[in-house]
Amino acid sequence: MSYEERGTWVYLVVSAGVYAAYVAVVLAGGVHPLAESDYQVPLLVSIGAAMVAAIVLRIVMEIAAGVVRGGQAGTDPLRADARDREIDRLGTLRTWWVVAAGALAALVMALAEWPPFWIANVIYLGFVLQAVSSSIVKLAAYRRGL
Amino acid sequence: MVKPTRVTNHIRALRFEHGEMTQAQLADALGVTRQTVIAIEQGRYSPSLEMAFQIAAVFGVTLDAVFQYPGAGS
Numbered sequence: 529m530s531y532e533e534r535g536t537w538v539y540l541v542v543s544a545g546v547y548a549a550y551v552a553v554v555l556a557g558g559v560h561p562l563a564e565s566d567y568q569v570p571l572l573v574s575i576g577a578a579m580v581a582a583i584v585l586r587i588v589m590e591i592a593a594g595v596v597r598g599g600q601a602g603t604d605p606l607r608a609d610a611r612d613r614e615i616d617r618l619g620t621l622r623t624w625w626v627v628a629a630g631a632l633a634a635l636v637m638a639l640a641e642w643p644p645f646w647i648a649n650v651i652y653l654g655f656v657l658q659a660v661s662s663s664i665v666k667l668a669a670y671r672r673g674l
Numbered sequence: 675m676v677k678p679t680r681v682t683n684h685i686r687a688l689r690f691e692h693g694e695m696t697q698a699q700l701a702d703a704l705g706v707t708r709q710t711v712i713a714i715e716q717g718r719y720s721p722s723l724e725m726a727f728q729i730a731a732v733f734g735v736t737l738d739a740v741f742q743y744p745g746a747g748s
Binding site for chain 2: 529530531532533604605609610611612670672673674
């Protein structure tokens with residue numbers, strides 16, 4: 529598994545995991561109606577936590593990869609090559625519409641004067657779904673080919 | 675195994691003809707990862723034209739000695 533593929537796994541796990549934790553925290557508040565929940569702090573914290581978790585998990589994964597290699601330095605460069613860049617482009621091209629759909633939904637909800645809770649959350653969900661779907665497309669390309 | 679490309683190649687044979695060159699050595703010569711060399715060898719990735727020429731240059735052969743396409747030249 530190449531350096532960039534390991535990074536894609538980290539991105540997928542962190543994106544899905546942190547969002548699941550965010551949803552769990554908001555739902556645990558038990559506020560009815562849900563739109564009156566204090567979601568702002570958990571949402572901002574989850575974005576920050578995702579960045580930190582991605583860095584930490586990346587380091588842990590590289591250490592684990594080193595252990596698997598028996599402490600030997602890897603022969604592969606720790607940067608993207610032509611294939612990595614093509615796979616990254618494919619992932620973005622096939623899933624950009626997910627973010628666009630989230631933004632469009634948020635626009636319609638804002639025009640219809642929905643509560644800010646739903647508007648913010650549909651945008652956040654759009655970003656998370658794009659992150660998850662692009663990671664899946666990229667991992668499929670790594671495994672099955674371009 | 676899924677083969678998204680119809681392009682075939684003789685890279686594996688050429689590596690062995692050139693002092694049993696490893697995939698890692700070829701990857702190093704091309705500036706790519708070993709996984710990319712594996713993907714090209716297995717037909718899971720068609721390299722760019724530029725990389726194809728680089729591969730041919732590493733082995734000192736012409737492009738069509740490395741890569742083949744069904745129906746080409748017929």
